[in-house]
Amino acid sequence: IKSIHDFGGLEPAMDYLRKLQKNNVGPSASTGALVPKVDKGELLVSNSDLQMSFANREAMPNQDIFFPAKEGNAPTSFSQPYAAGLVRGGPQQENAQKLLDYLISPEAQELISDTGGGFPSRTDVTPEGEYAERARKAMEGVEIFTPDWKTIDKELDAYLEAWRQATGS
Incomplete structure (x- = not known):
């Protein structure tokens, strides 16, 4: 969702993910299994969510939180809904x-x-x-966008198939 937003469409997003896949270290049970590897220096970067990363920062202080952005653009993120x-x-x-x-x-x-x-x-x-103050600082300069969840729901199968083809997953 973020890549589609940041790169302006499905194809450019999949091109980016295809290139990124070359650096993939293999399947992981969860993003939570990757953060300890970053903390120990076994990986340089992994994906995570802000809440989880903040929750384990004291136990794993060697991780940093950043939001990637295309050159010249502000970093972005979105809230994943929970119900x-x-x-x-x-x-x-x-x-x-x-x-x-x-x-x-x-x-x-x-x-x-x-x-x-x-x-x-x-x-x-x-x-x-x-x-709260640390979280606010981490979010400074990050633009929060709201995905069009109706479009995502309608296009989900196509998005997933494009992702599978781009990443070989």
């Missing part, structure tokens, strides 16, 4: 609704950075604290 909801007919419906209401409340969202290591989903909440 929570009630299961129809599930137990404790009233309590479950209270929990969801609390989790999205300003009070709970203000705690997210320092207790959960993430970013609030509410745009009207600005968390305070050491983690």
